[in-house]
Amino acid sequence: MTRNGSxxxxGTSRQFVALTQEIDRVARSDAKVLxxxxxxxxKELVARAVHSRSTRAHRVFVPVNCAGLPETLLESELFGHVKGSFTGAYRDKPGKLEIADSGTVFLDEIGEMTLRMQGLLLRFLETGELQKVGSDASGGRVxxxxxxxxxxxxxxxxxxxxxREDLFYRLNVIHLVVPPLRERKEDIxxxxxxxxxxxxxxGDYSVRSIDADAMAALSEYRWPGNVxxxxxxxxRLVVTCRNEEATLDDLPHEIRSRHEGTHRPRRERRRTIADDLYKRLVEDRESFWTAVYPLYMQREITRSNVRDLVGKGLQEARGNYKIVAQLFNLESRDYKKFLNFLRKHECQLPFREYRDGHSAQQAS
Ligand SMILES: Nc1ncnc2c1ncn2[C@@H]1O[C@H](COP(=O)(O)OP(=O)(O)OP(=O)(O)O)[C@@H](O)[C@H]1O
Ligand SMILES: [Mg+2]
Incomplete structure (x- = not known):
């Protein structure tokens, strides 16, 4: 962390260096940036860099997640409200735009704003005037x-x-595009x-370095979830790897398998239902509750499919069910519920077999 908490x-790739140079140029002006x-x-790191390299750096950077709140709360979050304007509005509250006065406001996930909110934002951008929720008078300029x-x-x-197209043109004065990792592999x-x-x-972990093969596999992987x-x-590697130098075998299945596929041709194995489910969870980042649980309850998939899926998770996680739950995109508070489900439906495999890389699959 540096000053301003950024x-x-x-990154040293050509694309990334070009982006940082653009950030420096853009930071000198006061123009809106998309x-x-x-x-x-x-994207958020880039937004923070635009702020911390600008003349506003000593003032506040105020992030607002436009997707996180229902419309009415977002309106009051941005513009503020006056006491009594809705149930629970016990006192006047300044909005984020007011708090950000003379600093930078970061409107994250702007594409998720409702059309009405977009209209309110556009009005603010055109006039610079705040209209607090519940107040007829202007809340002043910022x-x-x-x-x-x-x-x-x-x-x-x-x-x-x-x-709204008019809002798009207002916001899109300067457009910074952050390229995906797979398009700047040198940064990996x-x-x-x-x-x-x-x-x-x-913490007290063993791994210190990554060997060349493993690094090659990591560099070739597509990284759909980027940085x-x-x-x-x-x-996860730091937590699970028991050696000082990590090798291919220590990498997640989806990273390792692609690499092996390109370098050591193997006998084709038919994709199983468990493979597909695993991909949906680990690569497409769906949650176990939405991608697997309903299919099982509606008997679209069998107990043995679920057991195979859990086995793949355990293999990846070296027998650690907490990490399986993470891989399957479960919130940590759902961990117990997950284990209860597995136990109840006889899908809880003994984790010991997956410790130290001695998985059932490797043994057979
Ligand atoms: N160039 C970089 N150097 C160092 N860390 C980076 C870099 N790019 C991203 N990160 C890190 O990656 C993580 C994701 O970055 P960030 O939250 O800025 O992404 P984002 O584009 O806003 O993602 P999302 O669309 O999911 O909101 C953060 O922990 C951030 O610190
Ligand atoms: Mg973000």
Missing amino acids: AELI ITGESGVG NVRVVAATNRDLRELIGLGQF PIMITHSLKSFSTR RELENVIE
């Missing part, structure tokens, strides 16, 4: 720099009538080294 931007890119590419981000294609949303090894260092110093996924993979 983490440093890491940041786009896939999920997990670093001087904020607006940086917005989305992983949606706003032009497509405009075509669908879900995003240094990000891995950086993550490895930061996670391994947080956030990379950080998760390295954190």
